Each structure stands twice: as C-alpha cells, then as structure tokens.
Amino acid sequence: MIRKNMLFRNGFVQAILMSGLFSQCGIWVRNFAVLLYVMDISGGDSFAVSMISVAEYAPIFLFSFIGGVFADRWRPKKTIVWCELLSSLSVLIVFLLLETGSWKTIFLATLCSSILSQFAQPAGMKLFKLHVPDEQAPLCMSLLQTLFSLFMVAGPVMGTLVYRQFGIQFAMLLTCLCFMLSALAILFIPPDRSGKSAHESAKSAALLRDMANGLRYVRERAALVRLTVCFALVGLGVGILSPLSIFLVTERLGLSAGQLPWISVPYGLGEIAGGIATFALAAKVSPLRLLLAGLLANAFGILVSGWSSALWLTMAAQFVIALFQPAIFAGNQALVMKHTDPAYIGRVTGIRTPLMTGSMLLATGCAGALKHALSLPTVYGLAAMCFLAGSLVIVRLNRKKTGMDG
Numbered sequence: 001m002i003r004k005n006m007l008f009r010n011g012f013v014q015a016i017l018m019s020g021l022f023s024q025c026g027i028w029v030r031n032f033a034v035l036l037y038v039m040d041i042s043g044g045d046s047f048a049v050s051m052i053s054v055a056e057y058a059p060i061f062l063f064s065f066i067g068g069v070f071a072d073r074w075r076p077k078k079t080i081v082w083c084e085l086l087s088s089l090s091v092l093i094v095f096l097l098l099e100t101g102s103w104k105t106i107f108l109a110t111l112c113s114s115i116l117s118q119f120a121q122p123a124g125m126k127l128f129k130l131h132v133p134d135e136q137a138p139l140c141m142s143l144l145q146t147l148f149s150l151f152m153v154a155g156p157v158m159g160t161l162v163y164r165q166f167g168i169q170f171a172m173l174l175t176c177l178c179f180m181l182s183a184l185a186i187l188f189i190p191p192d193r194s195g196k197s198a199h200e201s202a203k204s205a206a207l208l209r210d211m212a213n214g215l216r217y218v219r220e221r222a223a224l225v226r227l228t229v230c231f232a233l234v235g236l237g238v239g240i241l242s243p244l245s246i247f248l249v250t251e252r253l254g255l256s257a258g259q260l261p262w263i264s265v266p267y268g269l270g271e272i273a274g275g276i277a278t279f280a281l282a283a284k285v286s287p288l289r290l291l292l293a294g295l296l297a298n299a300f301g302i303l304v305s306g307w308s309s310a311l312w313l314t315m316a317a318q319f320v321i322a323l324f325q326p327a328i329f330a331g332n333q334a335l336v337m338k339h340t341d342p343a344y345i346g347r348v349t350g351i352r353t354p355l356m357t358g359s360m361l362l363a364t365g366c367a368g369a370l371k372h373a374l375s376l377p378t379v380y381g382l383a384a385m386c387f388l389a390g391s392l393v394i395v396r397l398n399r400k401k402t403g404m405d406g
Helices: 002-009 011-042 046-073 076-098 103-131 134-186 197-204 207-219 222-241 245-252 261-281 287-307 311-338 342-373 376-398 401-405
Strands: none
Touching (some): 011 046, 046 207, 103 342, 207 222, 207 342, 222 287, 222 376, 245 287, 245 376, 287 311
C-alpha cells in the first residue's frame, strides 16, 4: 500500500494519467465520430469505411521505427507536447475544411493523429523510464492499462453519443480541446533532463546509423528478442480472433448477430476488473509471472470460447480472457523497460510496435480463409496456440540471467 501511495504522489504519474484521460477522450470521440460520419455520408460504402483503418494503421509501418529513433534524439516531454498540440491543430483544420463541404478531409484527422502518435508513444515510454523506478514500473503500467480498459467500455458509448447528439463539427471541436488539455497536462511533468552524453551523441549520429544501432541493440539482448517474439505471437493470436467473434454467437451458440453483447459485455467487464486486479497485484507479483499468467489464461479462455456451445460458458471464457489481458500488457511493458537503456527505449518501442501490428493485420487477413478451410473451433485452437507459444518463448527468461541483464 505504501508503494501505491508513493506512486500516486509521484507528480509524473499524476500528470501522465491526466494527459492519458484527455487523450483517450479525444481518441474515442474522434474514432467513432469519424466512423459514424463516414457511414452516414457515404451511405455505408465499404471502401470508404476501410480507408479509416488504412489511415489509422498505415502510419504505424511507415513511421513507428523512425518515430522511435527521433524519440531517442529529442527531449521526450517536448516531443509529446508538440505531438498533442499538432494533433489538436490537425483536427481544427479538418473542422474548418468540413465547413466547406469537403467531407473526405475527415480522413486527415485520423491520419495526422496516427502519424504523430508514432513519435509520441516511444517518447512516452522514455519518460516512464526516466521518471519511474523499475520496481514501480509494473504498478504504473497496470494503472495505465486500467485507464485504457475503462475507455474500451465507455469510449464507444461516449463517441457515439457525442456524434448522434451534437454532430461531426462539435465532435471535432471536442477532440481538438481534449488534445490541447492532454498537452497542457504534460507541461506539469518535471523538465527533461539536460544531460549531454546520450542526447548529444544521438543528435550527431546519422539517422540510418541510429536505426542500425537500434536493431543491433535488440538483436544482442536475449531478453528483448524473446519479448519481441512473444509480442509478435500475441499479435498473431489477436489478429486471428478479431474478425471471428461474431461467429461465436451465430455458429457456436446459434443466436442472431444482434446478440453479440452477450459476449461483449462480460469482455468489457473483464477488462475493467483485470486492470484493477493487475494494479493490486503488481507490487507483489513479478512482471514475468504477470505476463506468463496472462498468456496461459488467455490461451485457455480462447480454447474454451472456440469449443463452447453453451452461452454461460462462452461468457465466462470471454470474461477470463479480458481479465488477464492487462497482466499481459503490464508485464510485457515493465520487462521491456527493465531491460532497455534509456538511450534506446524509443528505438526498441519503434521496432516492437510494427511487428505486433503487422502480425495482427496479417492474421486478420488470413482469418476468413482459415475459417473457411478449417472449423471455427480449430481456428480458435490455433489462436490459443499462439498465446501458448508466447509463454514458452519467455518462460526461460528466469534462467537466462545474462540475457535479462543485457
């Protein structure tokens, strides 16, 4: 309890939580307002809707690693503030362009924010490394995941309500304000340290050399290699499941598609309960054990979900999956921060993010074909095997002391 109280008294944690709160409000209002607006204005055109995903995910592959390199070069606090302010400005520009009747400019809001987030996210990880002791990292990560979990449930409702009640213009203005408040909250973080060693040497190095150094840094550290492979395997599992949950309802349970909330609601409740539970246990359980518990529980829950034909059992399995997902996030992120030097945290994050997203999108693209060729329970079994394989990859971290120490 003392450690938790110390964490809440940490000025950095207070500021980052406030920034995260405003940022998540802006993201969810923007995402659902854009989705519903495009659906309405295009008459439900599938190509127009799919372009939203392109605007959201394409920058991850194009800018994530570059953003990580610059996060290691630039001062992290200043980087995040500028990214939030520029996101706010881009949304304001979209608002003004919408007044001219050019509805397709709405994609610009998602595209610009997605690009800027590839610079802000690794800078945020670097701030955590600088301001949060390693022993408090699991607590901090679980607290942040709890915030994300709350918005996973409340965000869609909030975004839909804002758009339906007030329209796209108001939603864009609210998003703009939220990003500005997020930047304001970051200003309360202690100033960036002005040490010259790593910062100046990074500035003087060529961009390509910095990239090569980041790849070499990850490759030479067994712990980071294992955690990155684990991350990619989780992405494969998540990607397989993403488009298939509706078939649990229609095929396995024999219900109509409109009954999807029967498994969505316990999943959302599990996310919230899992975030709270992970925060409560993070001070007592090592990050590696949190990660292993999350992977194994997810593998079991996914397997049960795919084979269950009883509503109560499917609901219970979905609750278990969501309950342990915050443990995966908190454990993985805490281990990465523990085994990464501050000078490389941006590049390590920039390497891991596109691998996770790429494996997820690859598996999502193959999910339909796999279901057609195999049965739904078999495909869910393959997804469960991805999580199990991830646990086997990182279970030896305890024994690989040299790899853990880098």
